[in-house]
Amino acid sequence: MALASSPHRRGLRFSRHGPRLTVLCIAAEADDPHGITLQLRSQGMAVLRAFSPEQGYWLALDNAPDAIVIVGSSSDPRVRLVLRRFASHILTQDTPIVLLEENGTSTEDSALAELGVVARLPLAAAASQVMAVVGDHLCPAGLRKVASAAG
Numbered sequence: 555m556a557l558a559s560s561p562h563r564r565g566l567r568f569s570r571h572g573p574r575l576t577v578l579c580i581a582a583e584a585d586d587p588h589g590i591t592l593q594l595r596s597q598g599m600a601v602l603r604a605f606s607p608e609q610g611y612w613l614a615l616d617n618a619p620d621a622i623v624i625v626g627s628s629s630d631p632r633v634r635l636v637l638r639r640f641a642s643h644i645l646t647q648d649t650p651i652v653l654l655e656e657n658g659t660s661t662e663d664s665a666l667a668e669l670g671v672v673a674r675l676p677l678a679a680a681a682s683q684v685m686a687v688v689g690d691h692l693c694p695a696g697l698r699k700v701a702s703a704a705g
Contacts, residue, residue, distance in 0.1 A: 576602065577620065580606075580622065581626070591603055607632045607636035618649075622640065628653055640669070640670055652688060
């Protein structure tokens with residue numbers, strides 16, 4: 555069985571209400587000014603929290619989240635480094651990444667897209683926006699149903 559096809563490797567968690575998507579939130583500056591982690595939890599997501607890009611990388615390898623949200627600037631060298639690491643590692647190369655930036659835009663940046671970033675959104679984006687983008691990029695159809703049911 556391939557690693558990506560196993561629900562346990564992709565981070566799918568189970569609660570008393572059924573399967574839940576796992577999202578890893580990485581705060582490049584060790585804070586979450588707009589409470590994205592609380593918003594995602596309130597929508598029924600299992601949320602892992604990393605307080606630096608480096609910690610986020612190791613959490614992603616250990617937990618295989620369904621999606622990764624990075625709160626930080628695309629010009630931050632630490633963010634760029636972790637994006638390159640995610641893109642080059644077999645366990646994370648297909649994981650959709652949403653970048654929340656102070657000056658985030660929904661326009662595509664081809665260099666970031668090559669690193670796995672599926673969207674750049676403003677820092678104040680609501681969790682529903684983040685999950686809508688993530689839901690569009692998750693491969694297994696069953697996970698999309700879970701994401702839409704949670705939203």
